[in-house]
Amino acid sequence: MKGKVIKVDTLARVEGEGSLHIKISDAGVVDAKFGIYEPPRFFEAFLRGRSYAEAPDITARICGICPVAYQMSSAHAVEAALGVTVGGQLRALRRLLYCGEWIESHVLHIFLLHAPDFLGYEDVIGMARDHRPLVENALKLKKIGNDIVTLLGGREIHPINVRVGGFYKVPTKRDLEPLAERLKWAVDTAAGVVPVLAGLPFPDFEGDYEYVALRHPDEYPFNEGRLVSSKGIDIPVSEFESNFVEEHMSHSNALHSVRTARGAYFVGPLARYNLNADRLSKRAKQGAQAAGIAQGCNNPFKGILVRAVETIFACEEALRIIKEYEPPGEPAVAVEPRAGTGSACTEAPRGILYHRYRIDAAGLIADAKIVPPTAQNQKTIEDDLRRYAAPRVDLPLPDLTWQCEQAVRNYDPCISCATHFLKVSVERE
Numbered sequence: 207m208k209g210k211v212i213k214v215d216t217l218a219r220v221e222g223e224g225s226l227h228i229k230i231s232d233a234g235v236v237d238a239k240f241g242i243y244e245p246p247r248f249f250e251a252f253l254r255g256r257s258y259a260e261a262p263d264i265t266a267r268i269c270g271i272c273p274v275a276y277q278m279s280s281a282h283a284v285e286a287a288l289g290v291t292v293g294g295q296l297r298a299l300r301r302l303l304y305c306g307e308w309i310e311s312h313v314l315h316i317f318l319l320h321a322p323d324f325l326g327y328e329d330v331i332g333m334a335r336d337h338r339p340l341v342e343n344a345l346k347l348k349k350i351g352n353d354i355v356t357l358l359g360g361r362e363i364h365p366i367n368v369r370v371g372g373f374y375k376v377p378t379k380r381d382l383e384p385l386a387e388r389l390k391w392a393v394d395t396a397a398g399v400v401p402v403l404a405g406l407p408f409p410d411f412e413g414d415y416e417y418v419a420l421r422h423p424d425e426y427p428f429n430e431g432r433l434v435s436s437k438g439i440d441i442p443v444s445e446f447e448s449n450f451v452e453e454h455m456s457h458s459n460a461l462h463s464v465r466t467a468r469g470a471y472f473v474g475p476l477a478r479y480n481l482n483a484d485r486l487s488k489r490a491k492q493g494a495q496a497a498g499i500a501q502g503c504n505n506p507f508k509g510i511l512v513r514a515v516e517t518i519f520a521c522e523e524a525l526r527i528i529k530e531y532e533p534p535g536e537p538a539v540a541v542e543p544r545a546g547t548g549s550a551c552t553e554a555p556r557g558i559l560y561h562r563y564r565i566d567a568a569g570l571i572a573d574a575k576i577v578p579p580t581a582q583n584q585k586t587i588e589d590d591l592r593r594y595a596a597p598r599v600d601l602p603l604p605d606l607t608w609q610c611e612q613a614v615r616n617y618d619p620c621i622s623c624a625t626h627f628l629k630v631s632v633e634r635e
Contacts (some may be wrong), residue, residue: 222621275286275554305524306354317344372538391542417477473557543569580624
């Protein structure tokens with residue numbers, strides 16, 4: 207067999223600008239690289255010298271798809287530094303906001319980015335010609351998620367209503383009521399989609415992954431919990447940097463985060479599900495059973511099924527919070543600046559998102575660190591590409607390329623979020 211190279215300069219149907227490079231020789235797959243070549247974005251440097259109160263608004267600009275995750279991680283990390291606790295209905299509203307983001311992001315990935323791979327379409331436009339009702343329902347579901355974010359966040363992209371300590375403005379019960387009927391429809395529709403997705407042709411491909419996710423004592427995790435893994439980690443979030451380190455790779459404008467002394471690990475819906483399936487709602491558990499993943503799953507291609515199950519859960523959870531909602535007396539708890547360091551992880555749709563801030567006595571951010579989910583999954587993506595391509599090297603090049611692109615899209619990489627590889631120092635006179 208002659209050698210061949212799969213080179214995809216611009217990887218379609220992912221967020222941001224990534225690439226794919228696989229080199230094959232008579233000896234098999236000798237190299238596999240998932241490249242991120244977008245310019246560094248310097249958000250950690252932008253935060254230095256700014257008020258702690260600006261962190262949620264600045265970091266929300268990192269991503270147009272999951273800005274809530276950045277706001278939640280930054281708010282919780284700053285609150286940890288300042289000794290602030292947000293509870294009661296304010297905490298519930300944050301959880302509702304996260305439900306909105308999960309719904310819109312998961313539906314976007316399932317139907318507009320990933321399902322066309324399984325059904326043999328170039329994109330969702332082609333898919334809609336043959337599956338119009340499915341795509342119309344998907345867009346209607348996504349709109350509900352966007353509307354939750356708009357109502358609580360002030361706008362659906364880069365929301366502006368989240369602040370350290372809570373919100374600038376909270377909704378009335380009447381504000382939330384119109385969402386309830388739509389969410390009842392959303393729960394039934396999301397549950398009805400699972401059996402359809404379960405019939406997709408999944409490749410026979412599994413791995414011995416180390417899954418990492420938050421785990422809360424009582425809830426399927428959004429904002430809080432301990433960091434746990436399928437291979438024995440059980441630590442507070444404050445010990446993240448003692449257990450995970452970032453490495454620079456020459457082919458990528460993004461750091462690779464690895465488990466100290468062990469290597470690649472796996473974050474995101476599949477990790478959350480495998481570590482927290484017992485925390486799902488009854489309807490979501492039924493969805494998982496209908497999808498055939500009730501006993502756990504190690505096939506990354508079936509992440510699309512887990513996203514569908516989590517969509518059921520997010521719709522149900524949003525409905526529960528709205529039914530139980532009583533407006534709080536104040537939109538935020540009091541916050542006073544003080545010197546301190548705080549860290550937090552929340553569960554972005556694509557996996558754990560770590561923030562750490564050091565704040566001085568005047569309330570200015572002295573140092574910031576952000577580790578997005580895609581940076582944490584990059585090494586696992588490359589490992590998957592190497593293993594997945596190996597037994598398929600004799601496929602026609604277009605077919606092999608298509609399948610390898612699909613393997614990357616299993617992880618729903620949010621490439622723009624991950625682009626920050628330089629440590630920048632700024633000197634001021």
